[in-house]
Amino acid sequence: MNPGRFILEARDLFRTVRDGDSEKAIIRGFSFNFERGEIYNIMGPSGSGKSSLLRMFNRLDEASDGQVLFEGAEYQSYHPCELRRRIGYMFQTPYLFPGSIRENLLYPDSGLSDTRLRELITGIKLDPNLLDTDTDNLSLGEKQRIALARLLAAGPSMVLLDEPTSALDPGNTLAIEELIRNIARRHELTVIMVTHNPEQAVRMGGEALLLYKGELAEWGGSDQVVNNPRTEIGRRYKEKDCG
């Protein structure tokens, strides 16, 4: 199959949830085409629907209306488990299963060879001799790396990262950012990453999408959206006046 230019196409997506007796739309008419191998930063004030969008892309939540195409085919045409292996998702606070690093890396695919496990662990800049270390003994930054490596163990072509550095100190934040950029380049991965920090979007490069009240308010190169927004909402977000 000749891969198209877009890996993921979202068309007029809506997600509504029950809010007491009424219904509340948390994503409203989101449309966007994500290109293969690019980095996308999803920005926006809290409650703007950033995490909800990622959960829908991993199909942990269902869209109430609209259409998503992955590799040109409708989401519903994939088995959800197969889709999730190809579109990895990392939670804001990653959960590591009880046991060793090895057990966590083998979780998505128990048939991985020892060589592949070593590749994965060196890929996240950890010592391969740590493979049998219990995950309880790891620092927060190390746990974040293991979660990232575990995501790659499933062999995805796209990863969704929900604020992957929100709990980390500045040193670890920069290290994880570099790791994500390297991994994206090396594996030709499409990365969609939620960030609440506009400077991080600039450092990550690629494109930025600004969500506001569940709608796509502005998009473009990360530097342009963060530093020279074209829309009123973009300018207000820059001035930290809408969140």
Added chain:
Amino acid sequence: MIHYGLSQVLMSAALVALALIIGRWWKIPAGKEMLFGSVRAFIQLIAVGYALNYIFDLKSPWLVLVVIMIMITVGAGAASGRSKKLAGSFPITFAAIAAGSLITMGIMLVLNIISLEARYVIPLSGMIISNAMNAAALTMNRIVSDIGSNRLRIETALSLGKTWREASRPFMQDSAIAGMTSILNFLKTVGIVALPGAMTGMILAGASPLEAVLLQIIVAYMLLSSVTISTVISLELTVRRFFTPSHQLKILK
């Protein structure tokens, strides 16, 4: 051999009087409950005695089945009432208890271990249903609370491409053990720590201890089968409520 009549029962009321005197002397604040409880037990058991006498005389297997269905319905209602964290759980407890008891009794009838007579089927069904009821309630409470407190772990497993069954397997296994703990402990200690009611009853009624033991072994196996079936069915039906067909974890209200 002693035959029990009303006079022996009235004499045994002396033991109630003894308990009441001790209670009063020790100032146990349960004097009323002890007295009313004893009177209530007398009335309930006499009523059940008459009812069973009537039921045992029934020759229709359909009537026996009706009585069992009533027992299952009441048991399912009680189990469902104890699983407050899951709304609308009656169909689950009913299916679990009905499957556990009907399959077990059915096998016992087919293998000719018991005959289709009310005096065998109804008391044994009572034992099966009360054990299945406890197992279903314990299992459901455990799985509902485990899923509720492990959402991140379950969604992490789902997000990595696991099915709902794989994602919830550790919690299903723990809940199955919770539901079966009491029968597993019973099998370990039966005859050593305590002589079960059925066996004691038979010995008191004049049967030889060996005969009583053989029946008790049958009862133990019967309870293991029904509790296992009820546990598995209540788990399967409860866990499915938490997931959509697309392997998504729902938030239950």
